[in-house]
Amino acid sequence: MTQQTTIFWFRRDLRLDDNAGLYHALKSGNPVLCLFIFDPAILNQLDNRHDTRVTFIYDTLVDLHNKLQQHGSSLLVIHDPVDQAWQQVLKDYDVAAVYTNHDYEPYAKTRDEAIGKLLTGQGIAFKTYKDQVIFEKDEVTKDDGRPYTVFTPYSRKWKQKLNDFYLGSYPVKKYLNNLLKTVPLPMPALKDIGFELSRQDIPGKNYETIIDNYAEKHDYPAIRGTSHIGIHLRFGTVSIRKLVTDANNATEKTWLNELIWREFYMMILHHFPKTVDQAFRPEYDRIKWINDERQFEAWCRGETGFPLVDAGMRELNETGFMHNRIRMLTASFLTKDLLIDWRWGERYFAAKLLDYEMASNVGGWQWAAGSGTDTAPYFRIFSPDAQLKRFDPEFKYIKKWVPEYADFSSYPKPIVDHAFARDRCLKAFKAALNQ
Structure with missing residues (x-):
């Protein structure tokens, strides 16, 4: 009898540490196999076959693959339309449940709704979690429950609501022994998904030195006065909870406001997708x-x-x-x-x-x-x-x-x-x- 497996589906959360969905998957009671799907519906919109973002994702996946191997597991990487990819996964594994983190963009919401129906139609639970923001959707609203449409009052309410509960880190490392033990699975080459290597310097996550002087320096383009953390936020190689904790502990709060602006616009997109x-x-x-x-x-x-x-x-x-x-x-x-x-x-x-x-x-x-x-x-x-x-x-x-x-x-x-x-x-x- 085949072993029942929980799948954790990586998307915009490409890290093992402090990952909400991965944490819950590892505590599900079944061994966890991690999955990433290179989605042609997204890739085909990119004009440049040397798109640096694809190389960044690929390099990050290789790193994840190597880290998972250190725990006797592996990363399953598929390049296929998402529905076809999931049909193949369901053929190859006895899937008990699928865990992932919320994605808020219109295409992602439509995709997740379709995959959710596919899975639940076969009796497989599809569970998603908040991970890339501190507050989402309706969590920061006016007193009457309507969404804010002006940043300043939204920001004020956001800060009032912030407490240690929302900044708590998910202790993923404690449960990595619950990963599915498997031989290393083959990684497709970049050329297999239609892209070429694009080697370009990507700023690291060393934003700490920027925070306290952000208000003074961030408007001057000739100096390194901004964090360059955006690509890491975009693909989830850094935890928003750690960023906000550091920003909130800084002596000057301007950089925290930048993180709140990001959540404000995500909230606007959720409520006003048009x-x-x-x-x-x-x-x-x-x-x-x-x-x-x-x-x-x-x-x-x-x-x-x-x-x-x-x-x-x-x-x-x-x-x-x-x-x-x-x-x-x-x-x-x-x-x-x-x-x-x-x-x-x-x-x-x-x-x-x-x-x-x-x-x-x-x-x-x-x-x-x-x-x-x-x-x-x-x-x-x-x-x-x-x-x-x-x-x-x-x-x-x-x-x-x-x-x-x-x-x-x-x-x-x-x-x-x-x-x-x-x-x-x-x-x-x-x-x-x-x-």
């Missing part, structure tokens, strides 16, 4: 965007003639990272100066950012366009020149990414006059909102 491709404020979908494709291409290449915008776009194109302050500026420039639909920019960032998270990216772009949850009026328009003087006054960031700026003969002329563009934007927004 905001993925529709304005949070519907009246903003009446804006008559110009959508000049040549100007969009200039923006993508970092050849707008505005050096701080161009530096940010070139940094993004080369490294997959863009400084937070510059993300706001480049987004404001695209939507306000060029009157190009925020969805164009959001899709470009989705393709390029190593730390891309749908909720934060959509939220940030709608903030820049004025169509989101933010209470600031639509006539907030960043001046590229003013931002340059304030945040890169010695041109250190510019010199790194736009070296030809010093030679006015080779640097492109501005593709738009900012004063003219600002006036045009105000008229276009006013016309749309007054209909």
Whole structure:
């Protein structure tokens, strides 16, 4: 008689330590086999066969595979449509239950609903847990139970609710002897899933030195004043509970607010899923965007003639990272100066950012366009020149990414006059909102 097995399904939680779903799986009473599925529905959306994010995931899976082998187990990695992958798992193993952690993006919710039906239809329990956030869905709401749509009161309630219970670590290591004992299972090569190796420096998890000076330094793109922790949060190689504990214990709380912003936007996406491709404020979908494709291409290449915008776009194109302050500026420039639909920019960032998270990216772009949850009026328009003087006054960031700026003969002329563009934007927004 075959041994009944519990499956733990890794997705956005690629670590053994402090992993909620894995902890509960290991305490289920059956030996646990860990699974990861390379999903073609996700991979096929990636244009670049050298996508660094896929290499990052692959390297992380190899590390997990090696750690599991140290405990006499292995990682089962499958590259197939998710439903087919699960049909194969159910053929190969006598599955008692499947454990995993919540995922909040629209595709993931649809996928999990389908797999849940497949499993429960065969009498197999499908159990999911909160892991990538401190508070989710309806856990932080107004007193009447409705979701917050403004960050500041949400943040205030979030902090009031925070206590040691929500920050407790899941002691996974105590139960790793409950893993299924198995010979090492074969790992597909990157080329087997249609990708090539992309070796690029990925910042580590050494955010601790950043926290106490975050408020003072995080707006200046020429210095390492931000944590670069985003890709680790995106794929769950670090525990949100540890990050929030460290942020909450810091003498200065600005970095904690950044983590709360992430949860705010995840909550917004849960309650308002239409905001993925529709304005949070519907009246903003009446804006008559110009959508000049040549100007969009200039923006993508970092050849707008505005050096701080161009530096940010070139940094993004080369490294997959863009400084937070510059993300706001480049987004404001695209939507306000060029009157190009925020969805164009959001899709470009989705393709390029190593730390891309749908909720934060959509939220940030709608903030820049004025169509989101933010209470600031639509006539907030960043001046590229003013931002340059304030945040890169010695041109250190510019010199790194736009070296030809010093030679006015080779640097492109501005593709738009900012004063003219600002006036045009105000008229276009006013016309749309007054209909």
